Amino acid sequence: MKPLGPIPAGYETLRGELAIGGKMASELVAEAGGTPCFVYSRSHIDRRVADLRAAMPARLGINYAVKANPFPPVIAHMAGLVDGFDIASAGELALVQAAGIDPARVSFAGPGKRDEEIEAAIGAGVTLNCESEGEARRALAIGERLGVAPLIAIRVNPDFELKGSGMKMGGGAKPFGVDAERVPALAREVIGAGAQWRGLHIFTGSQALSADAIIEAQANVLALASRLATGIGRPLPKLNMGGGFGIPYFHGDGPLDIAAIGSALEEEFSSLPEKLASTDLCIELGRYLVGEAGVYLTRIVDRKQSHGVTYLVTDGGLHHQLAASGNFGTVVRRNYPLAIASRYEATPDEEVNVVGCLCTPLDRLADQAQLPYADVGDLVAVFCAGAYGASASPASFLGHGPAAELLV
Numbered sequence: 001m002k003p004l005g006p007i008p009a010g011y012e013t014l015r016g017e018l019a020i021g022g023k024m025a026s027e028l029v030a031e032a033g034g035t036p037c038f039v040y041s042r043s044h045i046d047r048r049v050a051d052l053r054a055a056m057p058a059r060l061g062i063n064y065a066v067k068a069n070p071f072p073p074v075i076a077h078m079a080g081l082v083d084g085f086d087i088a089s090a091g092e093l094a095l096v097q098a099a100g101i102d103p104a105r106v107s108f109a110g111p112g113k114r115d116e117e118i119e120a121a122i123g124a125g126v127t128l129n130c131e132s133e134g135e136a137r138r139a140l141a142i143g144e145r146l147g148v149a150p151l152i153a154i155r156v157n158p159d160f161e162l163k164g165s166g167m168k169m170g171g172g173a174k175p176f177g178v179d180a181e182r183v184p185a186l187a188r189e190v191i192g193a194g195a196q197w198r199g200l201h202i203f204t205g206s207q208a209l210s211a212d213a214i215i216e217a218q219a220n221v222l223a224l225a226s227r228l229a230t231g232i233g234r235p236l237p238k239l240n241m242g243g244g245f246g247i248p249y250f251h252g253d254g255p256l257d258i259a260a261i262g263s264a265l266e267e268e269f270s271s272l273p274e275k276l277a278s279t280d281l282c283i284e285l286g287r288y289l290v291g292e293a294g295v296y297l298t299r300i301v302d303r304k305q306s307h308g309v310t311y312l313v314t315d316g317g318l319h320h321q322l323a324a325s326g327n328f329g330t331v332v333r334r335n336y337p338l339a340i341a342s343r344y345e346a347t348p349d350e351e352v353n354v355v356g357c358l359c360t361p362l363d364r365l366a367d368q369a370q371l372p373y374a375d376v377g378d379l380v381a382v383f384c385a386g387a388y389g390a391s392a393s394p395a396s397f398l399g400h401g402p403a404a405e406l407l408v
């Protein structure tokens with residue numbers, strides 16, 4: 001037996017089935033037009049943002065990293081909840097524009113921005129978080145050609161990282177950001193060239209579940225930003241402090257202690273150095289805001305035995321759930337939270353492997369899981385599907401095509 005990850009709080013039961021927002025899984029599947037489908041819950045997202053606001057200092061802006069879930073109705077819903085949007089491509093720029101989001105709320109990070117993307121961003125009036133000297137100079141040249149002073153921030157490659165973070169993106173050589181010691185010179189160059197100076201972006205990592213690690217990283221970020229602002233020689237207009245707030249995916253993971261992070265930040269904010277005294281401060285979060293608000297529903301199409309092992313074969317799989325299958329940045333595969341949605345209250349009484357419909361041994365949704373008896377026609381729910389699901393999986397692989405998505 002291998003344990004399943006913890007099912008996030010806030011899911012209900014209705015007539016024996018998993019229910020979201022007062023609707024049974026089978027009703028949601030019908031609404032989505034069939035299986036497989038992703039269902040995202042507005043009320044889960046709302047509660048998450050409200051709890052976070054309550055825990056964080058009022059001064060702290062909360063940005064949404066669109067990469068986590070770019071489903072247009074989700075972006076539109078987030079527009080009323082968060083302060084800013086972080087995008088990482090011209091494609092994501094088009095999505096926030098289609099949602100009617102004020103470009104003043106949008107910043108564009110990401111290495112390898114093409115000239116057309118920089119031009120689109122400058123034309124739209126969004127802030128460019130420049131990832132290198134070369135990119136900043138291209139932005140200045142494009143701004144000059146367009147006759148527009150570009151809004152420029154510099155992404156810093158910090159000399160420390162978020163400890164215990166799932167995906168490390170700072171500390172040492174990195175394709176992201178400008179090495180900290182070279183930032184003041186570049187900032188002075190950008191300001192001298194007439195750009196609208198928008199400050200710094202310091203992202204230290206992702207998917208941390210330790211409040212202490214995040215508190216330490218945030219203190220390091222504030223200290224580094226203060227040092228850099230002194231080197232630049234003027235107060236910092238804006239500081240994106242990064243994010244890294246994780247969610248529990250696996251057995252043994254516990255929820256992040258946001259109260260501890262909030263009180264540590266409150267303390268930091270009460271004694272900010274002069275160069276940060278009037279800085280616009282924010283964090284940027286993806287999975288923490290939306291990850292636990294989504295469920296992937298797939299139907300069992302076959303139940304079979306092989307050498308004494310029971311396989312439940314579903315009509316979904318890694319082409320929609322690369323992360324849950326264990327193939328998106330994981331070293332050792334562990335089970336995500338998963339349940340038989342159509343027998344949500346039944347007692348687990350057998351050990352099964354739940355697999356997808358792709359003809360590859362990589363397509364696994366649960367290994368040696370203890371679940372209630374389920375058969376052809378039953379619905380399987382994979383939780384924590386609100387982030388890095390549909391858009392972070394190879395939907396074209398093997399030709400099954402994308403899953404439907406639904407915001408309820």
Ligand SMILES: *Cc1c(COP(=O)(O)O)cnc(C)c1O
Nearest residue numbers: 065068203206207243285286287
């Ligand atoms: C991916 C990414 C995020 C979002 O990460 P989550 O783990 O989903 O919160 C935020 N900022 C940057 C720069 C990123 O690359």
